[in-house]
Every structure is written in structure tokens, then in C-alpha cells.
Amino acid sequence: MVIFIILGAVILLALIFTVVISVMLSRMVAWPHRISLPDEIKYEKEKGMWKNFDSISKEEYVLDSFDGYELHMIYVPAVEKSDKYVIISHGYSGCRLGSVKYLHIFRDLGFNAIMYDDRGHGENKRVACTMGFKESRDLMTVISHVYERFGENITLGLHGESMGSALSNNALQYSPRIRFIVSDCGYNDLGKLFAYLVKKNMHLPKIFAKTASVANRVFYGYYFHQVSPIKYIGENEIPICFFHGEDDDFIPCEHAKEMHEANKGYSELHLVPGAGHAMCVITDEKAYAQNVKAFLEKIGILNA
Numbered sequence: 001m002v003i004f005i006i007l008g009a010v011i012l013l014a015l016i017f018t019v020v021i022s023v024m025l026s027r028m029v030a031w032p033h034r035i036s037l038p039d040e041i042k043y044e045k046e047k048g049m050w051k052n053f054d055s056i057s058k059e060e061y062v063l064d065s066f067d068g069y070e071l072h073m074i075y076v077p078a079v080e081k082s083d084k085y086v087i088i089s090h091g092y093s094g095c096r097l098g099s100v101k102y103l104h105i106f107r108d109l110g111f112n113a114i115m116y117d118d119r120g121h122g123e124n125k126r127v128a129c130t131m132g133f134k135e136s137r138d139l140m141t142v143i144s145h146v147y148e149r150f151g152e153n154i155t156l157g158l159h160g161e162s163m164g165s166a167l168s169n170n171a172l173q174y175s176p177r178i179r180f181i182v183s184d185c186g187y188n189d190l191g192k193l194f195a196y197l198v199k200k201n202m203h204l205p206k207i208f209a210k211t212a213s214v215a216n217r218v219f220y221g222y223y224f225h226q227v228s229p230i231k232y233i234g235e236n237e238i239p240i241c242f243f244h245g246e247d248d249d250f251i252p253c254e255h256a257k258e259m260h261e262a263n264k265g266y267s268e269l270h271l272v273p274g275a276g277h278a279m280c281v282i283t284d285e286k287a288y289a290q291n292v293k294a295f296l297e298k299i300g301i302l303n304a
Contacts, residue, residue, distance in 0.1 A: 009156070018211055023219070025198070025212035028106045029147060030128040030220050032093040033123055040097040047282050049101035056107075063116070065141045067134075070098065072123045073116045073142075074101060084111045084301070087142055089164030091185075091278055095122030101281050102159050102182075105289045109302060112150075116142060118163065128220050131190050132167035132227040134175050138169050144179065155179050155301060162186060162251065169229030169259065172236050180299060184243040185278050188255040189235075191225035196252065230259055237265035241295040245275025245283065268295060 035043075044050040059075045074096055078084070086106045088099035090233040096115040103113045118137055120129040139158075146156055159178040160168035165186025174272075187193040195209035202208075213224040233240075242265060244256035253271055260269040270291050275283040 018208070019215075021204070021208060022211040022215040023229050025194075025202075026215040026219060026224065027207060029194070029212075029216065030120075030130055031130065032121075034126075035098070037097055037122065040095050044097065044100050045161065047101070049104075049282065049285075051100075051104055053100050053103070063142065063145055065119075065138045067137075069119060069127070069138070070124065071116050071119075071138060071142070073114060076107065076113045076114045076115070078107060080109055080110065082110045082112055083153065084109075084157075085114065085115075085146055085149075085150060086111045086157050086159055087114045087139070089116070089135075089139060089158070089160040089168055090118060090121070091162030092131070093121070096162075097122075098161070099159075099164075099298075101285075102161070102184075102247065104280070105285075105292055106159070108289070109293060109296065114142065114146060118167070130220060130222060130225075130227075131163060132170040132229075133222040135163070135167040136171040136174065139167055140174050140176060143176055147177070149266070152252055157181065157301070160184065160186060166190070166227065166229055169233065169240075170227055172229065172232035172238070176238075178238060179301060180296065181238060181240045182243070182295070183240055183256070183259070184280060185245060185251055186247055186255065186259075187251050188228070188230035188259045189225065190227035193251060193255070195226050196280075230262055233259050233262045233263055233264070237256050239265060239295070239299040240267040242267060242269045243272065243280045243288065243291075244269070245272050245277060245280050247274055248277045248279075250277040266299065268298075 063071045090098040096117045099115040117124045119135050120127045155180050158168045159182040162185045165183040195206040198209045199202050217223045242256040242260050244253040260267050272280040281288040
């Protein structure tokens with residue numbers, strides 16, 4: 001009898017431990033430490049990426065997303081009048097000003113640019129981050145807004161970094177009206193990535209990634225595996241240019257390799273030696289810019 005009582009107590013404690021850890025992991029994903037705009041500006045300047053952004057003409061405004069959630073936006077017109085536009089999505093915990101390092105590359109190529117704060121980030125209202133689940137629909141709202149504001153005959157593409165890359169690729173499920181994607185260090189499946197991080201960084205069995213996913217569904221409305229860009233790559237015909245740092249120890253470069261291999265349409269993969277997570281452009285800005293330019297020439301967006 002005593003043995004059964006002890007066994008029952010052990011099982012109960014194990015269940016309680018699993019539930020507590022799972023909820024904590026889910027909350028950790030949903031509520032990142034947000035990087036403030038001043039801190040992002042400081043980082044961009046320290047890395048030499050801010051350049052002349054302060055003197056560039058720009059417009060800041062707020063856009064209502066599909067569910068009424070307000071997104072803080074910046075529109076930066078091209079140096080000369082242009083019908084080419086790019087929407088730049090930042091990464092987890094960042095803000096719209098973290099996209100400045102990519103803005104200059106596209107602006108040099110004659111693009112107008114739209115940068116915005118992801119849901120729950122930057123100056124947006126504090127809400128749970130869903131890692132691309134709702135953010136992909138936010139991006140679709142931004143895409144529709146750009147066409148409504150600037151006309152139906154523009155050339156529009158996307159650039160995303162990390163989570164911004166994942167939400168851009170995840171939006172392929174909605175058949176976005178875009179001409180290209182530049183996908184930098186994104187994950188191809190959130191469930192797969194989280195299982196990797198749970199084991200690598202937290203030294204927990206991968207099963208906790210699955211139990212955390214269940215907790216996430218209870219509290220935030222989606223399972224981790226529902227954010228899986230690679231599911232939509234197989235039928236995609238929009239050209240994609242993948243970048244990934246070979247030394248990325250947060251999102252392994254296998255995520256980009258697998259998407260590149262699975263993509264139905266044209267894609268190219270640039271692995272950057274010595275680059276950590278979200279560091280490809282900082283590691284070699286000149287090569288990054290040259291590769292973006294060559295990619296856009298190859299798919300007919302720019303004249304060679």
C-alpha cells in the first residue's frame with residue numbers, strides 16, 4: 001500500500017513538474033524581452049549600419065491589422081521616384097529600426113521601403129508573440145495596404161530576418177501577391193526549432209517541446225508545429241534568396257538548406273562563413289548587397 005502511495009505521489013509530482021515547466025516555456029516564447037527603439041538605434045550605430053538614416057525622408061504612421069491590432073510603420077521613399085517596394089520584417093524581440101541595415105541595400109537598388117513592428121514588439125501594444133502564426137496575417141495586411149496606397153502595378157517583395165523570415169515564408173500559405181522574398185536566417189518549422197533549443201540550451205528532453213506546444217495552444221491559441229514555412233515551400237513558385245550564417249547556433253543553417261532543397265520554384269542559398277545568428281549582413285555587407293542585387297537581376301526585378 002505504501003509503495004502505491006509513494007508511486008502515486010511521484011507520478012503526481014512529475015505531472016506537476018511537467019505542467020509548470022511547459023507553461024514556463026510557452027510563456028518564454030510568447031513574451032520576449034523587447035528591444036527598445038533607442039537600444040536598437042545604439043546597436044545599429046555600433047555595427048556601422050545606421051549610416052545616414054537620420055537625414056533620410058521618412059513617414060511614420062499606424063496601420064490597423066486584420067483584427068484591429070495597431071502596427072507601427074515607417075515608410076521610406078526611394079532616392080528617386082520608383083515603382084519598386086520592399087516590406088522588411090524584423091526578428092524576435094527586435095523592432096522596426098532593426099531593419100535599417102537592410103533598408104540601405106534596397107534603397108541603393110532603387111526601392112521604396114516599408115518597415116514595421118511585429119505584433120507584440122517595438123512600440124506596438126504589448127500582446128503575446130505567436131512566432132509567425134498571427135504575424136503572417138499581419139504581413140498580409142501590410143501587403144494589401146501597400147497595394148492600396150501605392151497602386152496595383154507596383155513591384156513588391158519581402159525581406160525578413162529570423163522570425164521575420166519565418167513569418168514571410170509562412171505567409172506563402174495565403175498566396176501573397178509578391179515578386180520575391182529575401183529570407184535571412186529563418187526557421188522552417190517552429191516545433192522542430194523549439195525541440196532543438198529545449199535540448200541544447202535548457203538541457204531538457206525534447207518531449208518538453210511537445211508539452212510546451214500543448215500549453216501554448218491552451219494559452220495562446222496555436223501549436224508550435226502550426227508555424228511551419230517548409231510546408232508551403234513545396235508548392236511555392238515565388239523566387240526566394242536564402243541567407244544563413246554557418247556559425248548560427250540559435251537557428252541552425254540546416255533550416256535554410258532544407259527550405260532551399262524543398263522549394264518548387266527558383267531559389268538560391270548563400271551560407272556566410274563566420275556569421276552567427278542574424279549577422280550575415282554585418283559580417284560581409286558588401287557581399288550581401290552584391291548577392292541581393294544579382295538575385296534581383298536574375299529574376300528580372302532589376303536590369304543586369
